[in-house]
Structures are given as structure tokens and as C-alpha cells.
Amino acid sequence: MGSITLSNVKKAFGDTVVIPSIDLEVNNGEFVVFVGPSGCGKSTLLRMIAGLEDTSGGTIAIDGQDVTDLSAAKRGLAMVFQSYALYPHMTVRKNIAFPLKMAGLPAVEVDKRVAAAANVLNLNDYLDRRPGQLSGGQRQRVAIGRAIVREPTAFLFDEPLSNLDAALRVNMRLEISELHQTLGTTMIYVTHDQVEAMTMADKIVVLQAGRVEQVGSPLDLYRNPRNKFVAGFIGSPK
Ligand code: ADP
Numbered sequence: 001m002g003s004i005t006l007s008n009v010k011k012a013f014g015d016t017v018v019i020p021s022i023d024l025e026v027n028n029g030e031f032v033v034f035v036g037p038s039g040c041g042k043s044t045l046l047r048m049i050a051g052l053e054d055t056s057g058g059t060i061a062i063d064g065q066d067v068t069d070l071s072a073a074k075r076g077l078a079m080v081f082q083s084y085a086l087y088p089h090m091t092v093r094k095n096i097a098f099p100l101k102m103a104g105l106p107a108v109e110v111d112k113r114v115a116a117a118a119n120v121l122n123l124n125d126y127l128d129r130r131p132g133q134l135s136g137g138q139r140q141r142v143a144i145g146r147a148i149v150r151e152p153t154a155f156l157f158d159e160p161l162s163n164l165d166a167a168l169r170v171n172m173r174l175e176i177s178e179l180h181q182t183l184g185t186t187m188i189y190v191t192h193d194q195v196e197a198m199t200m201a202d203k204i205v206v207l208q209a210g211r212v213e214q215v216g217s218p219l220d221l222y223r224n225p226r227n228k229f230v231a232g233f234i235g236s237p238k
């Protein structure tokens with residue numbers, strides 16, 4: 001479970017077409033990175049997949065089921081943003097538990113899932129702290145914890161590390177890759193950072209001005225960039 005298929009997906013804001021048409025296949029368990037310059041449509045595409053933004057045409061399917069008209073809540077995906085959007089007055093435990101409480105899960109199940117997420121993310125010693133008492137990396141882990149407890153079909157990350165300093169970014173990159181290994185869940189990860197794309201992805205989708213320039217493994221793109229834009233962006237010598 002966790003394949004995502006986009007067919008002829010379009011997006012316009014008023015008269016401005018930002019995504020003319022995108023076809024894309026994300027396989028179950030894959031770590032797919034959307035990379036491209038600022039304004040190329042990465043967030044818009046991710047938000048359409050999440051159900052946070054309407055499409056202007058085309059279809060989105062999850063595990064073969066058309067979800068184009070389903071609300072975000074019914075798609076079973078979890079989004080992690082760059083601004084952590086944690087509740088400052090709640091403890092880490094309560095922040096992580098929040099989406100489950102909202103969904104009305106029994107307390108026993110909530111506690112079980114929060115404990116499991118805290119284990120995976122090394123947050124056991126911080127469960128009774130508030131976000132203000134955490135480092136940037138710990139806060140980002142709490143935000144990821146809030147996604148994990150929902151046991152989503154896929155995780156959608158929108159530039160989750162862009163607010164962190166360089167050293168911490170490297171650590172968190174490794175942690176997210178490890179998390180993918182551990183959970184085996186499909187992840188789509190948006191970034192404008194070529195290094196993140198090259199080091200994290202099973203499959204990279206290079207976007208420019210709302211179009212897919214090329215799709216391939218990091219090595220494919222490095223060895224056989226389809227054009228100058230991809231070569232330049234990926235840092236290929238070609
Ligand atoms: P990226 O995430 O790659 O930086 P975005 O998906 O945020 O790019 O934006 C793609 C294009 O769509 C940009 O030209 C942006 O200005 C435009 N855009 C995004 N959201 C809106 C909106 N709500 N209304 C109008 N234009 C928008």
C-alpha cells in the first residue's frame with residue numbers, strides 16, 4: 001500500500017497556469033524527491049497530492065483508487081511542513097498525540113502509538129517538555145512524530161529542513177532516510193537542494209516551470225541528464 005499515480009494533473013490559479021500537465025508514478029515504499037528551483041510548482045504539486053489544494057484537471061490515485069475528489073483527511077497521507085506548527089503550550093507527548101485525540105482514538109491506542117513514535121525518533125527523554133525547551137532538530141522530530149502516529153499510507157515532506165542550520169540539516173537528512181528504512185513507507189520529499197535530492201532519493205523528479213524535465217535515480221540523472229537544465233541542476237559534468 002502506498003502507490004500514488006498522477007494522470008494529466010493540471011493547476012491554474014485564475015488565468016495563470018502553473019502546472020500544464022503532469023503524469024507521474026510513485027511506487028509503494030519509494031523515496032521520491034521533487035526538486036527544482038523556487039516557484040517551479042513543487043509545493044503546489046505536493047499540496048494537490050495531499051488534498052490541500054484542488055486540481056484544475058486530471059486525476060490522482062492512491063493504490064489504484066481515484067482520490068481526486070476526496071478531502072485531505074480521507075486520503076490517509078501525512079504532511080510534514082518546514083514550519084513545525086507545534087502547539088507551544090502542549091508537551092511533546094500531547095503534541096504528538098494531538099491528531100489521534102482529534103480522530104477520537106481510544107487513550108490506550110494513543111499511548112501505544114505515541115510511545116512507538118517516540119522510540120523511533122529518540123524522543124523518549126523529551127516527552128514532558130514543551131516545544132520552547134527543544135532544539136530545532138528535536139522540534140522537527142516532534143513534527144515528524146505527529147505524522148508517524150497517524151500511520152499514513154505515505155509521508156509528504158515540504159522542505160522540512162530549510163529552517164535548520166547546515167550541520168543539523170545533514171543529521172536530519174540521515175534521520176529521515178533511516179526512518180524510511182525502518183518504516184518502509186512511501187515518502188515524497190520536496191526540496192530545492194540538489195544535495196538532499198541526490199543523497200536521499202530512490203527516484204528524483206526534476207521540475208521546471210510546472211513541467212517534469214526528467215525522472216530517474218540519482219545515478220541515472222547524473223550520468224544521463226536529458227538536457228542542460230537537468231545537468232546544471234544536478235551538478236552533472238555533462
Ligand atoms: P515551489 O514550491 O516550487 O517554490 P509553488 O508551488 O509554491 O513553487 O508555486 C508555483 C507557482 O504558483 C509560483 O509561480 C507561485 O507564485 C504560484 N502560486 C502558488 N500558490 C499560489 C496561490 N495560492 N495563488 C496564486 N499563485 C500561486
Ligand code: MG
Binds near residue numbers: 044
Ligand atoms: Mg515550495
